[in-house]
Amino acid sequence: MASKEAEFITGDLVLEDELILQVGGVYAPAQGDRVIDGTAHIVIPGLINGHTHLPMTLLRNCADDMDLFTWLNDHIWPREEKHTPETILWGSYLGLLELIQSGVTTFSDMYFMQEQTIAAVLQSGIGAHIGATIMGNEGETRKRLPMLRELHASWQGAQGGRIRIDVAPHAIYTCDAQTLRIAAELTEEFDTAMHIHVSETAKEQDDALGAHGMTPLAYLDSLGVLQVPVYAAHGVFFTPGDINLCRDKKVSVIHNPSSNLKLGNGCAPIHELQQSGVSVGLGTDGASSNNNLNMMEEMHLTSLIHKGWLADPRLLNAYQVLAMATREGARALFRDDIGTLEPGKRADIVMVSTESPHMTPLLNPVAALVYSAQSSDISRVFSSGRAVYESGDFTTLDKEKICAEAESCARALQ
C-alpha cells in the first residue's frame, strides 16, 4: 500500500503455520484446511500499538479533567505505589482484552513487574515489546542491571519471536545522563531498540532548554543515545531541528493523539515528521490518560485532528493513517516481519465486518476503516495464524473472570 493509494487485493488469503503463504488469487483447500468465508469483510494486517502502559487499565477513569501535575501527584502515583504482582497481572490481562478486541496483535509496553505482563501476553497469544524500564540515577540503574539482563535473557524471542525485550528509560527528566548512557549501552548489548518518552509536555521541553540549552531529543543526541535504534513516544513539542534529528539518526516516533489531547499537551507535528521521511506509528498510551486502548479510535482521531490543526483537509489521508497502524507502525518498532499482508510475513490478520449501517455504502474500504468503522466491527483476529478472537469471543482469555478480577484489583488501588 503506497501512502497515497491503497493496493486492494481480492481473492484468497492463505496462512500456513505462523506465516502468510499466499495473498490474492484462488486457493484450492487441501484436506484438513480450515476455510473461513471472508464475504462482507475487509481484511487488514494486525494493528500495532506502539506505546502502552498496560496495567494502567486499572486506573481507567479514576481521575480526569485536571491539570497534569495534580493528576500525577494526587491520583496516579499514589495508586501506582499500591500495585502488587497480582494487580499488574490482572491489569495486563484487562488491557490485552481491549487490545485484541480492537485488532492489535503487537504492542510495545513500558511499566514495571514485567514478568506479570509477560505471563499475560503469553497466555493471550499476541506479540509484545516489553520494556526493560529504567528510572533514576546511575547508582540505582547499576543496581537494577542484573534484573534487566535477566529479563532479557529469559524472555527475548520467547513464544516464537513474539516477545521482545526493548530497553525503556522513562524520560530525560526521570533518568540522569549516565543512566541514559547506560540504557543506550544496554540496547546495544541486547541488540534491540530503545523506547522512551520524548517531548510529551511543554514543561519537559522548557526544563530541557533551561537545564541543557537543548531540546530533549538534542540532549539525548548529545549523550550519544541516538546511536542505537530509538522510538520516541509523543514528540508533541518537536522543533524543526528535532524533526531533522529524527530523520538523520533514524529515530522513529509513536503518535498518541488521545493522550496528548486529553492531558492538554497538544498535537504532535506528524505531517512534518512524515514529510521528512520519519517512520511514525500510533499508540494509545495508558488507559488512565485515554481512557481506553482502542486503536480504531486512535486511527480515526489521527485522521481528523491534523487536518483541523493545520487547516488542510488533504493531510494524513485514510491510507496514510491505516499505514501508521500497520506498515509504518512496524517500521517504527524496527520490525520487518509484521505490518503488511505479504507472503512470508507473520500471519497477524484482522477481519472487519462491513455489514453495519455505518459501513454502508462501501464506496472506499480504506476510508470506511479509518473514518467510519468501530472496533465492534472487528469479527476475527489472528495472531501468528492462531485465532485469538472470533465473533465476540476471546479464544485465549477468560473475559468474565478477567473483568471481575480487574474490577476488584482496581478497587484495591483506590
Place this chain on the structure above:
Amino acid sequence: MASKEAEFITGDLVLEDELILQVGGVYAPAQGDRVIDGTAHIVIPGLINGHTHLPMTLLRNCADDMDLFTWLNDHIWPREEKHTPETILWGSYLGLLELIQSGVTTFSDMYFMQEQTIAAVLQSGIGAHIGATIMGNEGETRKRLPMLRELHASWQGAQGGRIRIDVAPHAIYTCDAQTLRIAAELTEEFDTAMHIHVSETAKEQDDALGAHGMTPLAYLDSLGVLQVPVYAAHGVFFTPGDINLCRDKKVSVIHNPSSNLKLGNGCAPIHELQQSGVSVGLGTDGASSNNNLNMMEEMHLTSLIHKGWLADPRLLNAYQVLAMATREGARALFRDDIGTLEPGKRADIVMVSTESPHMTPLLNPVAALVYSAQSSDISRVFSSGRAVYESGDFTTLDKEKICAEAESCARALQ
C-alpha cells in the same frame, strides 16, 4: 446534572406512556408492567444530534481527503443532483439506523425532499426537527413559500409532537438578504426556530467581512434575523463579538467536531461560548464529511480536542460534554421536553452496558461514557417510551433491507 458534577441516581426508572413517571427510589411493578433489569448498565437520556443532512449517508466515503471546493464541486454536488425521492428515502432510513444505534432519539436535519425523510422518521419512532430548507434569491424563495407552508401545516407536531418543522436557510452565502429576512418571518409565522450554517469556513468568514464589513453572524443580526430563535451550526470562526451576540440574542450553537476537523476548518471556540452562557449542542453533520453519524464519537472527540487546542486538560470535562449531547442539546434546539431524566419529560432513554473490558473498572460512570464507551455498548434505546432498539435489533426498521437498498441507491448516485 450540574456542569461540574453529575447527579447520580440509583434506583428504578419508571415510564408511563410517552413520559418519565419516576426517577430513583423503588417502584413496585403493577400487573402488566414490563420490567427491564438495569443491572450493569448506565442509563442516560436519549442523545440529541443537532445538525444532520441525513440522506448524505449515501455519499459516505465517496470522496475524502481533498480540499473543500474540489470535494463540493467535483464530488458532492454532482451526486446530489442525481437524488430522487427513492434515494432520499433510503438514505434517510440508513441514517436513522445509525442515529438509533448510537443512542439518538432527536435530531435536526437540513436537506431537501423532506417528505421522504419524514416518512422514514415516522417509521423509525424517533423525533426530528425537519428543516424547511431555503436557498437562493428572493424570487426563488417566494416561489417556494407555498411548499414550505404546506410542509409545516402537514407535519408540525406530528407523531405526538415528535416532528417539528424548523426554518432552515442554508447560509448567508447561498441566500440573499431578502431571503434571510423572509426566513426569519417564516420562523415567526411557524412559531419554531431557525437552523442555519454560520461561520463554518474561513472563506465564508472572509467573504462576509469583504462584502458586508461584518462577520456572518453580525450580518444576520443587521438583517434582523436574530430576533427569532436561531441555532447556528458550526461557528468555527466566531469572534469574541460573535460570542457576545450569541449571548445577547440567545443564539445557540451546534458544535460538529468531526466535520470541522475533517474538512480542515478547525475547532470552534466552544469553551468561550459556554463561558458566556451560550447553549451549545452537538451534531454529526452529514455522513459525507464525518463519515458516520455516531454521537458517542462526537462526545469523545469534543472531550479531547478543546483540551489539546487550548492546552488545558480541565476544559470541557466529561459532565459538560455529556450535557452537550443531552440537556444542553435540548436547550440549543429550544426544547424543554427532552434532554434529562426527570418526571414529566419525554421517555427518551438509552441503556449503556458496562460489561466490556473498556468499561472496566467502572470508577466514574460519566467519564466512562464520554472517554471509554463505544456506541456498541448501547443495548437499548427507547423513544417516547417505545423500544426502538434492543440488544442489537431494531424494532421499527428493517436493517438488512435498508442496508441493501441504500447500497444500491448509493451506487446509482456514483
